[in-house]
Amino acid sequence: MRYAYFPGCVALDSCRELDAATRAVAQELEIELVDLPEAACCGAGNLQESSPDTALALNARTLSMAQAGGLDLLTVCGTCQLYLSGAARQLEDPGTRDRINGLLARTGRRYDGGVRVKHFLQVLLQDVGPRKLTAHARRPLLDLPVGAFYGCHLLRAPGATAFEDPEDPKGIERLVEILGGRPVAYSHRTACCGFHVLTTREDLALRMAAEGLGEAKGQGAHVLATPCPLCHLVLDAYQRKAARTSGERFDMPVLHVSQLVGLAFGIDPVRLGLKRHLVSVKPVVRELEDGEVVKA
């Protein structure tokens, strides 16, 4: 299995642990990640708003890099997945593609369409598959109660419906079960984390995060797993501030999906970047090491 790997900006900066964990898991599964060091930002909605055609041209440029290698594009971020798969769909229209190729020609590049954009969660469940995942799970999750936190953008991305029901997704829960954990049911698993108003309306983002964290804790989750580094930033880095808005204490570790898989594979927690979290993941690691889960 080979993919053109698009970690996005945040997984290369404040969430570097996501990039590290994804590479470790991919290596274990013998998935080859072909780096795209010259790929630009997906635009994250901001560039789409200020200059839609520039955003589309930059994403066409990234897709052309995957096309050059005859590869599908792999993302690890909900927002990258939304805007890159959105661009890929827009560029399936020959008129739009010609117009954007007119711009791309100035950089000597060209995009002919057809590149598929897949998030790592989808690759794990569909391309790798449950049998192979189970075989690699040397340290199964021992009924660990895991709450999924999907994030909006992965579910709203074009093509997501072919993979799951955006109103009632099952992907993370399936993955948790395959890895030996116990998915926790709670309604905020499909809620918005508030990241995209974090700089302009932090008050809103913190209250959104607090509601999700509070419900997950109330339903007995010991840890959350998210496929999006932006959700991770709000839920982990801003957790203490979020807790202050509601006067609660959450102490809820938040794992990137790649880290959860890595833990079940028995990969060294340091290699998975677990020390880079603001909310300590130690209780989860200890729970798994002790071989017993304190049932709620």
Place this chain on the structure above:
Amino acid sequence: MVRTAVRPDSPTFWKEVAAAPGGAALATCIQCNTCTSSCPVEALDTDFNVRQFIARIRLGLREDVLSDEAIWACARCYACVAHCPKDVRPGDVLEAVRHIALREGRSGPGARHTRVFADSVRRNGRIHEARVTFASLGLRGLLRQGSLPVRMLLRGKAPALRRHPIKSVAEVQTLFRAVEESP
């Protein structure tokens, strides 16, 4: 919020929004309120009302809408887009409004963040997270973050203070210019 009386200042504002990227389906809205009912921001702050934004656009309240800082409170969750029974794509309509606000050089925290973000892409090819955060929040906003930056630093979690542009950043800048120069 109690709204003071505002007068329509641009009866054709809706056409302007409909012509902006994302605004095309604006006219088909039946004001059913499904968008607002599914909006997580409205649930916390009733000043952000997607259905009313569409009504205000169609009433021609141009200045009232474009100067309303609430247009920047959209969390871009796309719940309204997914649930709208008429495919109006209400979130995209608001995106069209913000596009017009940016084009007109409007100020405020929301517009500033979007501009800072786009500038960072132009300069580096990728986001310089530390600089985008600093420039969006300003010194005062950063100080209001309390102990968070220090705690992030101690965990090795802080974004890098120095980041190099991608090697081919000139290509990125060529594309920015190409779009600006195209009619």
